[in-house]
Amino acid sequence: GDSVTQTEGPVTLSEGTSLTVNCSYETKQYPTLFWYVQYPGEGPQLLFKVPKANEKGSNRGFEATYNKEATSFHLQKASVQESDSAVYYCALGERGSALGRLHFGAGTQLIVIP
Amino acid sequence: EAAVTQSPRNKVAVTGGKVTLSCNQTNNHNNMYWYRQDTGHGLRLIHYSYGAGSTEKGDIPDGYKASRPSQENFSLILELATPSQTSVYFCASGEPRHHYAEQFFGPGTRLTVL
Numbered sequence: 197g198d199s200v201t202q203t204e205g206p207v208t209l210s211e212g213t214s215l216t217v218n219c220s221y222e223t224k225q226y227p228t229l230f231w232y233v234q235y236p237g238e239g240p241q242l243l244f245k246v247p248k249a250n251e252k253g254s255n256r257g258f259e260a261t262y263n264k265e266a267t268s269f270h271l272q273k274a275s276v277q278e279s280d281s282a283v284y285y286c287a288l289g290e291r292g293s294a295l296g297r298l299h300f301g302a303g304t305q306l307i308v309i310p
Numbered sequence: 311e312a313a314v315t316q317s318p319r320n321k322v323a324v325t326g327g328k329v330t331l332s333c334n335q336t337n338n339h340n341n342m343y344w345y346r347q348d349t350g351h352g353l354r355l356i357h358y359s360y361g362a363g364s365t366e367k368g369d370i371p372d373g374y375k376a377s378r379p380s381q382e383n384f385s386l387i388l389e390l391a392t393p394s395q396t397s398v399y400f401c402a403s404g405e406p407r408h409h410y411a412e413q414f415f416g417p418g419t420r421l422t423v424l
Contacts, residue, residue: 228410228411230412237417238417238418239314239400239402239415239416239417239418240353240400240415241415242412242414245410245412247410285352285353289410289411289412290406290411291410291411292406293406293411294360294406295341295358295360295366295406296341296404296405296406296411296413297355297411298353298411298413300352300353301352302350302351302352303352303353
């Protein structure tokens with residue numbers, strides 16, 4: 197079945213340093229890929245999605261490229277801020293499915309120290 | 311503003327008791343979902359629905375029932391709560407035809423079963 201594996205957390209960084217959260221997936225279909233972010237006390241919210249292979253998604257300084265050959269979708273940010281402290285989820289979505297199923301990774305907690 | 315709301319936000323229950331978690335969405339989405347969130351497991355799908363009157367089993371349905379009496383409302387029912395059901399529960403809505411399987415999440419309910 198479909199699965200997503202991502203960097204195990206927590207990841208602790210100082211403000212101004214760069215971030216990479218690795219995400220790899222397994223599927224027999226051609227999925228849409230997502231990054232969700234969850235701030236303390238809130239539900240997950242969409243950071244960005246990429247429906248097509250070899251395209252890049254970005255939002256709030258975060259970006260990721262849909263690499264179909266490597267089955268990867270790594271999240272990057274050049275310079276993190278304390279406000280980026282959150283849990284980040286990589287997910288794949290079933291394209292064309294009436295269910296609209298999302299398969300989530302285990303989540304990566306990011307802690308940014310000022 | 312379109313939104314997914316959940317009630318209660320926090321709940322303490324006793325073992326063997328009945329618990330009902332409620333979810334309301336104003337997105338006018340056909341699909342709704344219930345997840346539980348546990349450290350190391352990410353978000354796991356319990357039940358989902360394609361519309362009023364429809365409920366389907368997700369990946370971990372044992373010990374849970376669901377009810378979808380209307381387009382807007384979707385409930386998760388624990389008939390005989392157990393301590394292993396202590397978790398944070400999220401409801402989500404989605405319209406796969408229009409949003410590439412993107413889902414919109416509520417703020418969550420923290421359930422503690424003593």
